[in-house]
Amino acid sequence: MTAQQQEPAGGRAKAEDTDSSDTDGALGGAGRGRHPLRTSLLVLAAATAVGAAGVAATGAFPGQAKSAGTPRATGPQKTAPVERTTLTRTETVDGTLGFGTPTTVQQAATGNQPDDGGDSGGGSAQQPGRNTGNSNSSQEAGIVTWLPEEGATLSRGDTVYSVDEHKVPLLYGSKPFYRTLRPGVAGDDVETLEKNLAELGYSGFTVDEEFTSGTAQAVRDWQDDLHREATGEVAPGDAVVASGARRVAEQRTSPGALAGGEALTWTGTDRIVEVELEAGLESLVEKGTKATIGLPDGGTAQAEVTDIGTPSGGQETSGGGQGSEDGGDGGAEEATLPVELKVGSQQKLGRYQAASVDVILKAQTREDVLAVPVNALLAEPGGGYAVETRGADGRSRRIPVRLGMFADGKVEVSGTGIEEGLDVGVPR
Structure with a gap:
């Protein structure tokens, strides 16, 4: 028996006693599933319907008839109307709240020196990653001089790390710089650079795909503010490009270490659920x-x-x-x-x-259906279910119903005499 075919009264009625043709295969469907430790509104339905059956068995509703359609001396003591509504069955799965999977920032071992007014011997135009393989030469590889703290948030223009006091800032974009940008170069990487310069407050150029003399002057102004040699050119490794602000997850090196390896890992700044x-x-x-x-x-x-x-x-x-x-x-x-x-x-x-959370997903929706509270169901002696209502003569009677989807403490019902607004009995 599947989760969508179990009856709600602890086995009092067989699945084949219920007509599934009117419910599109949704008979006994749970209102809320749980994975991997699944809990379902089907369990609630079973429990409440068993209670309803017990009410019927003990005569909680005075003068209860022994068969469907037989008049009763009195009506139900408490009622609820048949509603026309939309029922939605859900599945609940386990999720993890956090900042997502960290990605690694690789350092560029440029070996550049800070701008102290002297000849830097090539400055930022030097290609990053230059390392002769001599691990004893800090001048070749550079030395890590600064890293942000774990948990810090970095925005556009903030320093991601420093090598030999050479600040490497964060810029926003979709891909890293892969070539030296200088006058005469064109492309979407130039546009990324110019967008960032404009956002950081630099001007004198048009934001487009052309690296002009105006762009070069804005780059020199930017380099001055970073205390770097003002070459007017941007080499790969002079900035780290990411899609937006970042949160530092873990330092992967420390000040004093040789540059060229992993600097840190980071994530987005917004918490997500996985x-x-x-x-x-x-x-x-x-x-x-x-x-x-x-x-x-x-x-x-x-x-x-x-x-x-x-x-x-x-x-x-x-x-x-x-x-x-x-x-x-x-x-x-x-x-x-x-x-x-x-x-x-x-x-x-x-x-x-960071926390373990529930993720509630919609599994199935039934629109424009008639529904009653689950505890309005009464188990019939010969199998199946009915609801109790009061006739025009004030006497109580049972109306057999076919069951559809269970959701949110309600159950879809259909059958002769079942219509919107009909009052049906529920336990007090």
Whole structure:
């Protein structure tokens, strides 16, 4: 029996007793699923319907009839109307709140010296990464002289690291500088440089793909402010290009070390949610899918799927039997799909920097259906379910119903006599 075909009353009615043709395969569907420790509104439905059946069995509703359609002396003591509504079943999966997977910033071992008014012997026009292979020569490789603290936020123009007091700033763009930019050079990397110079307050040029004399003068002014030799040219490694502001995750070197290796790792500045989605749930997500994030303190935040990675796992694992160190059986690793979600309002996340969270995804929606509270269901002696209502004569009677989707404490119902606004009995 599947999760969408279980009856809500702890086995009192068989699945084949319910007509599924009117519910598009949604019979007994859970209102909320849970993976990997799945909990479903189906469980709630089962519990509440068992309670409703118990009410019927103990005569909590006075004068209850023994068969459908038989008049009763009195009506239900408490009622709720049949509603026309939209029901949405959800799946809840485990997610991790954080700043995302860090990326590495590689240093450029330029060996450049700060501008002290003397001849620097080539300055910033020298190609980065110049290292003769002589590890004993700090003059060749350069020495790391400064790094930002872990957890620091870097914005456009801020120093990412320094080598020999040579500041390497952060600029915004889609790809790193890969060639020396000088008058006469054209391309989208020139436009990236000019956009950043303009945002940092420099002028005298037009932001386009042409490196002009005006661009060169703005570069010299920028280099002066960085206390670097004012060459008017920008070499690869003179700046680190990233898509936006960054948060330092970990220092990978320290002041005094030879330059040329990893400087640090960093992430974006906004907290995101990452999910390893189980196989079989891929259809629940695509870019732009909305989700609700459940926080450890009970709060919620709205999020949107921004990235879907490549499925991983699904490979047979070795081990098991007598050759396994842990004595366990070998098996197949379950395939998962990495999903990233952007949280709309960072303020909704409070002060959480890293936490395990619930990610609530829409699994199925039924629009324009008739629904009643789950606890309005009464188990019929011969199988199936009914609701209790009061006739025009004031006497109570049972109306058999067919069940559809369960969601949000309600259940979709249909059947002869079931219509919007009809009052049905519920336990007090």
